[in-house]
Amino acid sequence: MRNILRRLAARHRTFLIVTAIVLAGFQLLISAIVAGVDVESAFAQIRAFAPPALLPFIEQSMIGSPQGMLAFGWNHPITHALLTAVAITLAARAIAGEVENGAIELILAQPISRAHYFTAHTTFGISAITFIILSGVAGSVLGRQLFGLPPIGIADASRLTVNLLLLQGSIYAMTLLLSAFGRENGQVAIGGVLLAVVSYLIEVISSMWSKAAFLHPYALHSYFNPRRILTEGQIPTASVPVLTAFIVLMGTAAFVRFRNRDLP
Amino acid sequence: MNPLAISDLTKEFGDVRALRGVSFAVAPGEIFGYLGPNGAGKTTTLRIILGLVRATSGSVLLFGQAPAESASRFDIGFIPGDLRLYGDMPALATLDFFARFRRKAPVLRQRLLDAFALDQATLKRRVKFLSHGTRQKVGLIAAMQHDPALLLLDEPSNGLDPLVQQAFRETLRDFAARGRSVVLSSHILSEAESVCERVAIIRQGEIVALESIEHLRANVVRKLTARFRGAVPDLTSVPGVSRSEIHGDEAVLWLRGNPAPILKAVAAADVRDIVFPEPELEDIFLGYYQSGSQQSPRPASDA
Numbered sequence: 001m002r003n004i005l006r007r008l009a010a011r012h013r014t015f016l017i018v019t020a021i022v023l024a025g026f027q028l029l030i031s032a033i034v035a036g037v038d039v040e041s042a043f044a045q046i047r048a049f050a051p052p053a054l055l056p057f058i059e060q061s062m063i064g065s066p067q068g069m070l071a072f073g074w075n076h077p078i079t080h081a082l083l084t085a086v087a088i089t090l091a092a093r094a095i096a097g098e099v100e101n102g103a104i105e106l107i108l109a110q111p112i113s114r115a116h117y118f119t120a121h122t123t124f125g126i127s128a129i130t131f132i133i134l135s136g137v138a139g140s141v142l143g144r145q146l147f148g149l150p151p152i153g154i155a156d157a158s159r160l161t162v163n164l165l166l167l168q169g170s171i172y173a174m175t176l177l178l179s180a181f182g183r184e185n186g187q188v189a190i191g192g193v194l195l196a197v198v199s200y201l202i203e204v205i206s207s208m209w210s211k212a213a214f215l216h217p218y219a220l221h222s223y224f225n226p227r228r229i230l231t232e233g234q235i236p237t238a239s240v241p242v243l244t245a246f247i248v249l250m251g252t253a254a255f256v257r258f259r260n261r262d263l264p
Numbered sequence: 265m266n267p268l269a270i271s272d273l274t275k276e277f278g279d280v281r282a283l284r285g286v287s288f289a290v291a292p293g294e295i296f297g298y299l300g301p302n303g304a305g306k307t308t309t310l311r312i313i314l315g316l317v318r319a320t321s322g323s324v325l326l327f328g329q330a331p332a333e334s335a336s337r338f339d340i341g342f343i344p345g346d347l348r349l350y351g352d353m354p355a356l357a358t359l360d361f362f363a364r365f366r367r368k369a370p371v372l373r374q375r376l377l378d379a380f381a382l383d384q385a386t387l388k389r390r391v392k393f394l395s396h397g398t399r400q401k402v403g404l405i406a407a408m409q410h411d412p413a414l415l416l417l418d419e420p421s422n423g424l425d426p427l428v429q430q431a432f433r434e435t436l437r438d439f440a441a442r443g444r445s446v447v448l449s450s451h452i453l454s455e456a457e458s459v460c461e462r463v464a465i466i467r468q469g470e471i472v473a474l475e476s477i478e479h480l481r482a483n484v485v486r487k488l489t490a491r492f493r494g495a496v497p498d499l500t501s502v503p504g505v506s507r508s509e510i511h512g513d514e515a516v517l518w519l520r521g522n523p524a525p526i527l528k529a530v531a532a533a534d535v536r537d538i539v540f541p542e543p544e545l546e547d548i549f550l551g552y553y554q555s556g557s558q559q560s561p562r563p564a565s566d567a
Contacts, residue, residue, distance in 0.1 A: 110337065
């Protein structure tokens, strides 16, 4: 398994390091922006001029405090896009990508079981996502320190990391299931992106539009709430069990399919 | 114990029956040829042996274990017909990568590098920058470097130049001499003929012959075309000629067994040109079908 992990690290090293730097830089930038504006008056102005339909969404995401604004940095589309790109790329390449490039035939002809191969890829995937999240957290910690903002506590940083890891882990597991059925990296990646975007949009729309509120529980992104973590010090009650169950379900289905399929 | 034993193997892909009742075993120290035209089921058989594809029915035992057990693949080497290595890895790192899957040291690496004329400068280059033939050499060394007890080779000579092919065949003979077994899958008869002691011939998913190479040679029907300056002599009574066709000054003859009598007879006439190509697999099928056990197919030359 260590052999495959080493290979994956060598293959994805540049992509992961660049993504980590960009996310850390983005969180640092958010700190700089928050430190440079009067958040409460800016928020009051936004509230005054925003369409009524947008108010619930704005209130939920852009709370008029430095902590709320910093939390918004973790729910920003750029943050999600960076992390989701990592989750989807690694999951799509794990099986479908290796089938497409033909390497899986030679790898699985070696004395390793499919369970070992699968475990190596999932271990690497989850570790890589954790690494990117921690880089972002490090950027945020550094930004707060540099720009004189209230520091983020270890407990809150841990909660944020766990919640975001569960969300991105869910996207990884969902894409891994597609990958276990797929033969082409690109097709699987597109499928993963579509599902992630739909989940994000459902979360946004169901937050903004009361008639769509019933959809809220069906979006993965509904179970990630950085505002609540950073302002109230709590992970939403349902987040951990729902996202964990989703990861286990998708991951198990992906493994069963991978174990039983003919390759390549 | 035979390193490989296959019994009544069947594989269906939906409505397509890719393999039907395939059975054979490979003994220690044997180079076993697995011959068949493209699409006959050779690669599917190898993939089942390796546990990549699941058989619909039948059994495969690799060193007495089922292919699903990863330990069964501990002492084998494999090169696929369509070799794909990681393009971003240097050749040497590729060899190291495959060596690390086993606890056995790559004891034959240096000898194979020398035999296949791969130098250190080539080993430092990334695989994607290597020629097809050089990539094939890297794949062969990756498969053989740990001196496996069983080698599974799917069209291994793809892209190799004649000199390297010769070195490769010598390496296979050396493997067999040390008690290692080899399964050589190919659609080229001459490739198997030069190293194999025994061959199985598969066609449309069924083994149509499982013979020693000598017996195969004796059964093969070969086509000889001779053009004469004058009248075409009557060659139908020459020993070994099973069929003949005359087209003007040209005689097309189908021969079985020793070609010496017909070559003498042709040479005695006023011959202008002679074409006696390597037998194709189709010629072998023809030989077996003409033996009467199967329905009569069209000869390859008529196709």
